[in-house]
Amino acid sequence: MQLSRNPTRAVRIGSVTIGDGNRIAVQSMTATKTHDIDATVQQVNDLAEAGADIVRIAVDSRREADALIEIASQTSVNLAIDLQENYRLAKLVAPHVAKLRYNPGHLYHHERDKPWQEKVQFIAETARDNDCAIRVGVNCGSVDPAKVEKHDPADSIAPMLESATDHCDYLDSIDFVRYCVSLKDSDPQKVVDANRRFSDERPDVPLHLGVTEAGMPPDGVIKTRIAFEQLISRGIGDTIRVSLTVPNDRKGEEIAAGREILDDIAAGRVRSVVDYGLSTMNIISCPSCSRVENEAFVELAGQVREMTDYAKDHAITIAVMGCRVNGPGETDDADLGLWCAPNYVNFKRDGEPLGAFPYDEILGRLKLELDSLIAERAADVGS
Numbered sequence: 001m002q003l004s005r006n007p008t009r010a011v012r013i014g015s016v017t018i019g020d021g022n023r024i025a026v027q028s029m030t031a032t033k034t035h036d037i038d039a040t041v042q043q044v045n046d047l048a049e050a051g052a053d054i055v056r057i058a059v060d061s062r063r064e065a066d067a068l069i070e071i072a073s074q075t076s077v078n079l080a081i082d083l084q085e086n087y088r089l090a091k092l093v094a095p096h097v098a099k100l101r102y103n104p105g106h107l108y109h110h111e112r113d114k115p116w117q118e119k120v121q122f123i124a125e126t127a128r129d130n131d132c133a134i135r136v137g138v139n140c141g142s143v144d145p146a147k148v149e150k151h152d153p154a155d156s157i158a159p160m161l162e163s164a165t166d167h168c169d170y171l172d173s174i175d176f177v178r179y180c181v182s183l184k185d186s187d188p189q190k191v192v193d194a195n196r197r198f199s200d201e202r203p204d205v206p207l208h209l210g211v212t213e214a215g216m217p218p219d220g221v222i223k224t225r226i227a228f229e230q231l232i233s234r235g236i237g238d239t240i241r242v243s244l245t246v247p248n249d250r251k252g253e254e255i256a257a258g259r260e261i262l263d264d265i266a267a268g269r270v271r272s273v274v275d276y277g278l279s280t281m282n283i284i285s286c287p288s289c290s291r292v293e294n295e296a297f298v299e300l301a302g303q304v305r306e307m308t309d310y311a312k313d314h315a316i317t318i319a320v321m322g323c324r325v326n327g328p329g330e331t332d333d334a335d336l337g338l339w340c341a342p343n344y345v346n347f348k349r350d351g352e353p354l355g356a357f358p359y360d361e362i363l364g365r366l367k368l369e370l371d372s373l374i375a376e377r378a379a380d381v382g383s
């Protein structure tokens, strides 16, 4: 069966065009250190071999921008760069890539007195001058604080939507229409809601779909599948990324999982929806990228899953994140949240910091808090 798509506008990203009924593109992101040129080129090529249409690379510093230029010279893959606070790096790397991704929630940290519109104009002009597309990438863990303040805390999607639509309106107003949008959350149902609401408001804008911090396979693939089935079957979604916590030499699994999900949806092989929020443990972990602050993160994510197996029937969310970029925000909504720094792991319970613990002590501390949480909930039920 040919998957019918919503009539979004066409956006070209190097040799691939998304939207306007084109085949859904599958993409991924490197997790090697961007300044490790050989390892990153190897991973870009591994992902391309696995069938990636586009590969994204994080660029946070001048050193990484220089490395990116060298990486781009060694591969013909369609590259996207992922910008955080340091949006001006776009100027250095845009001549070498096909797409620039920025996060509206990260345009606040530098040059606080400068309106975000000026920063977006800079990125858009850079993209225009260098034949690049843009992705406006909104993420649940780093939403523009001005938008969060305006909305009911019970509706976490509203600030994400407003952030995305404001940026679309602004880009349209400066005649830059070669962009797509993503609205990512670690909760598959919120991904579905956010993308449906956005596509109702802006049916013309192509969407990049993803469940962020989906975790390790197989759970991470299942969570992503749940969201993609509900969206792609309704014509929503023009490019996808499956985010999995896997070691660097297994990153190609993200592409294989994405293609398998698309093939299954096209063939009508859809699974029933699993509600993670009601009766079972939900472990979310980021897919890792070059910003990971200690390679032990991937191993820790696996150890957390093994150690907590005894509690798998409890409706508790544990988040394990690889760095300070998204870690502090995305552990706020978890019952128990860990985010990894170079030498220690920050630990939160119900969004409140419990302290920072060495890597060899964190599992024990996590178990203590998990047991106490289970006991408290049992007491609440009994009272």
Ligand code: SF4
Residues within 6 Å of the ligand: 286, 287, 288, 289, 290, 291, 292, 293, 321, 322, 323, 324, 325, 326, 327
């Ligand atoms: S939390 Fe940090 S390491 Fe993990 S994917 Fe996000 S930016 Fe990369």
